[in-house]
Amino acid sequence: MPSLKDLRNRISSVKATRKITKAMQMVAAAKLRRAQEAAVAARPYSERMASVLSNLASAMEGKAGAPTLLTGTGFDATHLLIVATAERGLCGGFNSSIAKIAREHADRLIGQGKTVKIITVGKKGNDALKRVYGKYIVDHVDFRNVKQMSFAEAQSVAHKVLLMFHNGEFDVATLFFSEFKSVISQKPTALRLIPADVSGGTPADLGGAVYEAEPEEGEILDDLLPRNIAVQIFRGLLENAASEQGARMSAMDNATRNAGDMISKLSIKYNRQRQAQITKELIEIISGAEAL
Amino acid sequence: MAGLHFELVSPARLLFSGSVASVTIPGSEGEMGIYPGHAPLLATLKPGVVTVFKDGGGSDRIFVRGGMVEVNPQGLTLLAEVAIPMAELDAAALARQIKNAEEDLADAKPGEAQRKATDTLNQLKALQSAL
Numbered sequence: 443m444p445s446l447k448d449l450r451n452r453i454s455s456v457k458a459t460r461k462i463t464k465a466m467q468m469v470a471a472a473k474l475r476r477a478q479e480a481a482v483a484a485r486p487y488s489e490r491m492a493s494v495l496s497n498l499a500s501a502m503e504g505k506a507g508a509p510t511l512l513t514g515t516g517f518d519a520t521h522l523l524i525v526a527t528a529e530r531g532l533c534g535g536f537n538s539s540i541a542k543i544a545r546e547h548a549d550r551l552i553g554q555g556k557t558v559k560i561i562t563v564g565k566k567g568n569d570a571l572k573r574v575y576g577k578y579i580v581d582h583v584d585f586r587n588v589k590q591m592s593f594a595e596a597q598s599v600a601h602k603v604l605l606m607f608h609n610g611e612f613d614v615a616t617l618f619f620s621e622f623k624s625v626i627s628q629k630p631t632a633l634r635l636i637p638a639d640v641s642g643g644t645p646a647d648l649g650g651a652v653y654e655a656e657p658e659e660g661e662i663l664d665d666l667l668p669r670n671i672a673v674q675i676f677r678g679l680l681e682n683a684a685s686e687q688g689a690r691m692s693a694m695d696n697a698t699r700n701a702g703d704m705i706s707k708l709s710i711k712y713n714r715q716r717q718a719q720i721t722k723e724l725i726e727i728i729s730g731a732e733a734l
Numbered sequence: 735m736a737g738l739h740f741e742l743v744s745p746a747r748l749l750f751s752g753s754v755a756s757v758t759i760p761g762s763e764g765e766m767g768i769y770p771g772h773a774p775l776l777a778t779l780k781p782g783v784v785t786v787f788k789d790g791g792g793s794d795r796i797f798v799r800g801g802m803v804e805v806n807p808q809g810l811t812l813l814a815e816v817a818i819p820m821a822e823l824d825a826a827a828l829a830r831q832i833k834n835a836e837e838d839l840a841d842a843k844p845g846e847a848q849r850k851a852t853d854t855l856n857q858l859k860a861l862q863s864a865l
Contacts, residue, residue, distance in 0.1 A: 483747035490743055490811050494804050498776065593745040593815065601841075656763055656777040665778045666802060669815065676745055 449712040460701035467694035474687035481680040511667040514637035515613045520557040522612040526619040527567030528686040534693035539630045541570035544618045596676030619678035620685040628685035738770040739809025758785040775805040795820035
């Protein structure tokens, strides 16, 4: 049975914890709004890009000499997994759920006898994967000092990926990130980057006309596809940033509520024990008086 | 006469969306003027200056780097990796761009990629001397 003093200490420490989680929740809420705005603002670019790409891809269909970024290398032997997670923890299941789908994907590929290479973006994903998949991790990108994701960061990742692709180090690239659905729901997602997935865009209605291309379609595609990789990674990073804050907000909300429950339980226990002690002392006094 | 619907989009945000009289763009194979009713077109851009002629007269000049344009019956869409209004573009910003381009050139593999990176660098330098 803990003493009254122990209980008092317990209550004050839980109260301090609740203050911290409450503050973290509010900070996450403020950051979430900014991250959400950034994610929404970046949408037009990737949407237009997708529609232009699907226009071009349909024009290139069946023609020889389409870029390998679009059609793939023709092999399916080496897979590159780009796992984007957060730099910080305390955001519920956010990091572990991304790591989980990446792990499942990697296990499936390894089971099929394929070679797997992993690039981790963000410290937490690296921590989660390096114990078991350490030997597959070929690179790690750290954005710990980056406050607001900008296109330059995405480009630096895309640059690495493209360099590896041109050196023939992999055939298929997949990006893992968490799609921001709402504050309470983030969906871990796998997105194929190479060969490019062009099914997403809706071609513009030209009313029967055909695009004039300057330079040739193939050349535009050559120029556009590497950009598209950077854009997709950028989108993934922004969605991730919003999801992370959303996940942290709900995790911290839960923690605050749990701390509140705990405080009320401990307070009841404390009051009961205090009352019991008072009663005990009274009985001692009364029985002492009766004995006289 | 109906204006031209023009959208300027950078990866971070939608910079401009609205009706304009015409737009001049630095296509990779030469300057192009786009007026309302232009035939559908896809083109890549070289680093340079986009001039937007507004409906009520007057014009805006915007520096763009790395991107492409799409013209369809709905209007003109310009996707640019970097877009800075000329008023805000100063020597320092341009110097940064040039430094980036030099790094790209250093990383580029010999052949096509190197030629492209050299082109980009030269265009940027031309712009710097024009400023």
